[in-house]
Amino acid sequence: MVGAREPAGARRHSGAPTAGPGRPRSVGVRREPRVQPVARLAGARAGRQHLRSAPGGLPRLCRQSPGRQRPAARRADRAAARHVGRRSSVSHGRRSPDRARRDPPCDRHRPRRQQRERVPVRTRGGRCPARARRGLARLDRGAQTASRALPDLRLQRRGRGRRRDHGQLRRHHLAGPCRQQQGRLVPVAARVRHPRGRDGHAAAAQRRRARARARAPRDRRRAGRGPRQVHRRPDDRRPFQGTSVQLGQLRTDDAGRLVFLGGHGVSASPTNQPIFDPNVPTTFINADGWYDDTSDGPVTATVRIEGAEIPVEGAWVVTAPPDYGPGVLGVRTLHDLLVDVYVQAGWLPAQHDVAFKRDVWPLLRRLSGLQWNNHGFAVAFGAGSRLDFDDPALAAELAWKPAQGGYDRNQEIRRQVANSFRPSTPSDGNQLPWPWLYGDAMESVAVDNPRQNAAITWTQEQVLARWVAGDFIDDLAVELPTYAAIEEVPLAEQPGMLDRAALDHALADAFHPGCEVTWPIRHLTMFDRPFRIRHRPAGTPAPSYGSTLTQSVALGPNGPLHEQGPGDLTRWMGLPWQADTAFCRAGYDKAYDPFIPSFWPARVPNQVLTLEQYRVLMDTSRPLETRRDAFAARADWNARLRGSAPEQMVQMVHEFHEMGLLEVQPGPSDVPGVPSRLRVAAGGVAGPLKGEAAELEPHEWPVPVHKPARR
Structure with missing residues (x-):
């Protein structure tokens, strides 16, 4: 995909602050508001x-x-x-x-x-x-x-x-x-x-x-x-080829906290340019003449208490594509990636101790959490499987450690689980290790490239190594604190909790180009300190890189990996986002497996449990075997998309809000092996399970038509 990988040659670049053909990305919170008479x-x-x-x-x-x-x-x-x-x-x-x-x-x-x-x-x-x-x-x-x-x-x-x-x-x-x-x-x-x-x-x-x-x-x-x-600007829209594009709104809630609302998911081409030309590969998710309303930008504040100004640091807000699997975490989250960057740079200390329930079990459970989004993960790590990490019995076995000097009968089990993960610096393109996710430099048919598949971070690798060695705390019986609102978190921990709440639900799977942000985010030069983007000073013009961004310029001291301005994080992403969401799937090499590896299943599901299957599962009048088959079956999440690649992209632009959204539903109490909480796709799913990489069926679909931005 164009712009997906870390520079290895040349890439098209607009040279504008929003960086990308036709991308009005700037949230616009840095511009000084006009002060009206009082x-x-x-x-x-x-x-x-x-x-x-x-x-x-x-x-x-x-x-x-x-x-x-x-x-x-x-x-x-x-x-x-x-x-x-x-x-x-x-x-x-x-x-x-x-x-x-x-x-x-x-x-x-x-x-x-x-x-x-x-x-x-x-x-x-x-x-x-x-x-x-x-x-x-x-x-x-x-x-x-x-x-x-x-x-x-x-x-x-x-x-x-x-x-x-x-x-x-x-x-x-x-x-x-x-x-x-x-x-x-x-x-x-x-x-x-x-x-x-x-x-x-x-x-x-x-x-x-x-x-x-x-x-x-x-x-x-x-x-x-x-x-x-x-402070609010009189107009929060920015013109693009004569069209107003609403990027978001700023409000305050009843407690005085700032609330940012992103765009409405509107993408269009005012001049009716094609969304993708199969004869020109560089137009794939890189549509000239198109816009979408994803965005990013700095958020700053001035705080005064009784006349005294309190120094505060600026934050950054990003509007990303929808999360169709809310509550499902990726195996390597953006928070995991940034912590690893800061620890290796010496900005954060290495972890002092390792606890199973706090540090190890969440990583393992993320594999089982993807059972609701991908059929391959459901078979290997889902409910009733041998590696169902949500199973309390398996968790107790993995958390057990002997007394001082005793025989550790479970060490080999821990070792086999840890060795199943792909190391942080893989040496080849082997697809067998976990996680079964594509990497930054994937090819549809796997090649012997260490970046073909995603890997865990070095910090996660060290946690698993100490767990295997028995250097961990068995805290499975300890009740960890849970919070329903930020006010319940201790005051000193609230800033870090706000950072983690956002970054844990952002992905760092495959920067190809990615879901929320992409590969520049792992460069230390982008930050002033941990979790704080380096802001470009107000009044400083955005640098222009011309129509072509070379690798030497991109990685150089005057390149785009240093001070950031409005729109600079999302300018690297696919345009429009619906085209990328519709066509980054799973199981491209069907001779190997039609379901795995996968692109970002935590955000864009591949195979899901439909509402019809859920109703059969919950129907107590049906035979038990029929109900169990309904639970095991899965349907393609994007089965409603038909036609050629450009036609499916255009359909996604118009119907992205009708795609299935995973919702938590109660499970049956009389079917063995079925969890008490399920994730069911509500609406938008139809068709039997074929695997997402099935041949496209001929289908007539309207050509791209410009739709004005919603007001």
Whole structure:
């Protein structure tokens, strides 16, 4: 595949920051946002002026049509303005005793004061003075609601959010143009439809807020101190050949944490270029004139606590293709690979001790976890097999070690298991060792190349060697801590847990080119420190490498393996991603095995248990043998893709969301050898098991048609 391998000659390169023909990859979080004028609602007179100048439909103190105001209304407005400006006269809409005697509320507001409308209105007998006074004071509560209801604005929240005991308006800043009228300054409260809850029911709104806080507990004292700002560009789309491509969104959750949402999986060619020309091999997953919405880029922050700036380090976000097998880990994850790079470079210390349950068993169980994604792994490591590493009996045997000086009867078993793995530096292209996964330089028909198949890391190899030698801890009976939310993790361990949670679910199987990222990620020059990408300084232009990237330039001191900018990690990946996902499969050499080796089965399944087979398995009215056969059978995950290679790629572009997604389902309790938890492909799977490399069937499929990006 073009761009899949570490440079060994030349490779097409666009020379743009997004690097790749037609790839608008930049997340765009490094560009400085435009700062808009700030409007302060610091007093009643300013608040009244903004409210009256707001467009129709927004709250105004006077609901009459524009024109000359009647004297009674003007007097009421002036009285309300004077009243709100006094510290002692209004307490959040409650009338002071002296004003209550002179200006009693009208009949409309006396019976049910919790259900009154938010916008002050004129009554038939004249403006209600109590209602006029409450109009401006209620902006205090409306502005607080606006900060939660409008995540697409840059809000500055000052103070600790406590309610005041007087009628002064809380000072909120609003930056960014008004949606109704560009450049017009409007108060925050005017942008909120229901500042006191739906239909004005304050009690119901308070109950909803209480439920939301219960769902997302947080230390409100720590999260609520000082200003909190979210900077957003006015437009998060980038044009590509006249087409807007949405790469993602930035938001904050209720706890103030930054949330990044990636693209929608949209890929297209605005000029209707072919997705692949079989007569030109370099166009395979390298489609000129196409775009997709995968992306990557830096995320930085400025943290201030009580005016003092706290030094923080930037992070990096990557939007990758979908994970069709969520919860299934690869044998060598991206976290494993990076730890190995850092340990060998001396950036991280080598592991102090080895524990079976913590260090060895997870590696073995990953082989059994792939039984739901590949038929070859299911037969060798699946439920009921001799090497079912999920079996507690086998785990107990592998974790056992004798007392000091005793005979180790299980050492040979451990040795045979460890020797079954391909070493970190293989000497040939033998396909028998584990894991049965393709490597960086694979060929459809295996060749004697050490990079033909994937291998475990040197660090994993050392763990297995100490396990074989008996230098490990039998911790099988120890309950390891598990966490359902990041708040449950000890504070000092949370940064590392966030890194591992993301990287353990990214693959480092075959960088050919890969799923999330590819071979440059294992170069130490890409990092400032462990798990921190080296950022290109703001304002520094991206280097241009021309139309051809040679090996000497790629690996040189001024090459692309040093400072990184937006889009630089994903520019090496297949374009569009659907073409790569549709055509990186398993069992290319059918004379050897139609199911193994495989490309990335943890993310892109090969053979799966279908929903129809699951229903037969769970049907207690059927014979036991029929149910067991239904569990053992598998169907090709991509059986719905038909036609030639370009036709299947185009079909994947349009129907990637209809492909089968593995979901956890309960297993039967009356069928021996079947686990209690299964992974079943929901939807998108049809057809008998043939092996993915079967001959393509003729099928008519529409030519590539441009689909505009979703808005």
